[in-house]
Every structure is written in C-alpha cells, then in structure tokens.
Amino acid sequence: MEKLKSILRFGAILSESDIEEIASNFKAKSLNATEHVLEVGQIAHEIAFIESGIVRIYKPDNDGNEVTKYFFKENQFFVDLESYYSGTAASEAFQAVVDSQLYTIHKLKIDKLCENIPNFFIFLKSITEATLLNKIKDNDFLNFGSSKTKYLEFIKRYPKLALQVPQQYIASYLKVTPQSLSRIRRELTK
Numbered sequence: 001m002e003k004l005k006s007i008l009r010f011g012a013i014l015s016e017s018d019i020e021e022i023a024s025n026f027k028a029k030s031l032n033a034t035e036h037v038l039e040v041g042q043i044a045h046e047i048a049f050i051e052s053g054i055v056r057i058y059k060p061d062n063d064g065n066e067v068t069k070y071f072f073k074e075n076q077f078f079v080d081l082e083s084y085y086s087g088t089a090a091s092e093a094f095q096a097v098v099d100s101q102l103y104t105i106h107k108l109k110i111d112k113l114c115e116n117i118p119n120f121f122i123f124l125k126s127i128t129e130a131t132l133l134n135k136i137k138d139n140d141f142l143n144f145g146s147s148k149t150k151y152l153e154f155i156k157r158y159p160k161l162a163l164q165v166p167q168q169y170i171a172s173y174l175k176v177t178p179q180s181l182s183r184i185r186r187e188l189t190k
Helices: 002-008 016-023 081-086 107-116 118-143 147-157 159-164 167-174 178-189
Strands: 027-031 036-038 046-052 055-060 066-072 093-096 100-106
Touching (some): 016 107, 016 118, 046 107, 066 167, 107 118, 147 159, 167 178
Antiparallel strands (some): 046 100
C-alpha cells in the first residue's frame, strides 16, 4: 500500500491525513494472468491501482480478434473512463497479463471521499489528465515507421514489458502479426 500512498502524494494536493483516509478505502485484489478486471459489456464501477503486475486494454475487432490498445504498469491507475462516468457498458476489456496485485476503490466511496475531501476531486482530475497525456504520448510511436522500428522503440521505452508480456499481445499492440514479430526478433538476435 506504500506505493499507492506515494502516488496519492502526487502534486502535494492531499495532506497526510487525507492520504491515510483515502488509502483506507481501497481494497486489495489479486489477479492471475489472463484474469479480467473488466470485461466487454460490464459497467466500470471501480478505479484500480497496480501495485505490481501488468494490465492490458483490448477491444475485439469485427472478426472477434483481440486488439491490444495499451498496457498499464506498476504504479498506475486505470479505469474505463467512458463506462465509469456514463454508467454504460464497456466496449473494451481490462485483463491481467501477468499475476498482478491491485488496489481498487468503488465509485460510491470515491464520490463520498470527494464530498469530504474536496482536494481528492482535484487530485483525481490531475491524475486523469496526466494519464491521458501519457497514453497519447506513449502511443505516438505506433503511427510512424516500419514494424521493426516500432518494435525497437517498444523495447527501448518498455524493456520490462518486452520481457514479461506474451508475444501475441505485443504483436497486437504494434499492429503486426505474431509471425512478423517472431521474424523481427530473430533478425535482431543474429
């Protein structure tokens, strides 16, 4: 829980007593690899924080293939924002890639905390904006260059992910086939 408390100190918006109160409302949750936090069609009622592990967002395409859109890593919050705020069914799924430890907090508790601790609302907006900006920046490299260039940039930016995430998820994220990614990896090891 110390990692969560450390992130709650982001921007020095919250006092130490606020951080303790907020952290006490989170519940620990363990996920095995491939277990879902949120499936397509469910409504997001919780925000999650990754203590350890990796969670991917994916969306089924028209052929039913899972297209990986993003990876969330240790020390990051995640939620399907559209589903969470609108109360509508999620069009994307959130799945643990490796065994993961999370802390989750329900929307009702967040709403109550925001009433009691107005700076918590400001903190949530700051974290949401920072996360969205990072996501846009992180995904920018996917729009340029060859498959090999994208893979090299991926392993440069995310060396731990490159070692832990199954190849088919990396291939999907890079928008290449697993066979193409295998070929690129073989070429790089020669």
